[in-house]
Amino acid sequence: MIQIDKKIITRTSKNYFIAEIGINHNGSLDLAEKLIKESKLAGADAVKFQKRTINKVYSAEELLKERESPFGKTNGDLKKGLEFNKEQYFKIDKICKNLDISWFASCWDEESVDFMKDFNIPCYKIASASLTDKNLLQYTRNTKKPIILSTGMSTEEQLEKAVKILGLEKLIILHCTSSYPCNISELNLKYITRLLNKYNCPIGYSGHEVGLSTTIGAVALGATVIERHITLDRSMWGSDQSASIEPQGLKKLIRDIRSLEEAFGDGVKKVYDSEVPIQKKLRRVDTI
Secondary structure (H helix, E strand, O other), X not given: OEEEOOEEEOOOOOOEEEEEEEOOOOOOHHHHHHHHHHHHHHOOOEEEEEEOOHHHHOXXXXXXXXXXXXXXXXXXXXXXXXXXXXXXXXXXXXXXXXXXXEEEEEEOOHHHHHHHHOOOOOOXXXXXXXXXXXXXXXXXXXXXXXXXXXXXXXOHHHHHHHHHXXXXXXXXXXXXXOOOOEOHHHOOOOHHHHHHHHOOOOEEEEEOEOOOHHHHHHHHOXXXXXXXXXXXXXXXXXXXXXXXXOHHHHHHHHHHHHHHHHXXXXXXXXXXXXXXXXXXXXXXXXXX
């Protein structure tokens, strides 16, 4: 059992839905606020951001590369422009508290983990890109907060080593394929079943595919945490926008997941009251 704010997450609990804003805010606090509000309206339990210390996460060579952006050609300044500062995160914290929606972040380096301590976030996310960073894994575990681990672009052996460092007591593992958007043929949803059989902790799914039905399939296979990116418009500028869901799609997805959860029932065979009139009408012989 893992608690994130008021929500209890287990291997059989109702789904915990994370609307990932990530960097889809494009450096705009106003856009971030709109995305938080749309996530709340859709029924998400939490929103997630990314926090990176740019000069530590990216090499000097990478930061010098020119990139097209809404601001014209730019280099490392674009990466920095996508990172909110402490004052902006305090505003995000206030917005989320007013809306009664949880928020946290994927921290890509130790300095970012420390940055987030000021906000007393309920858990930490380790992005797929950071799964092999032994020092970051240990540093994040030392916060003693629940940890959500995405498994994209990693081998099973690498995942095993990461789990050994993090421990299972406060861990949630998300199956993931890290391409944006992801081809349906590479989702490999059956791996969720393997994770459930292998690790005694809640298992979830972080999806980057176009469409909704495959994510519902992940829930049917046993995922109790779902993470999908949210955007106001998939045609907006940004590397993650095309792999994201617009507000109406997010609302539909969460609605359908809740319907599926209700349909699961308790697994005990019974005759429902609604069946009794049909039973009397159609059953000719009742000798067993």
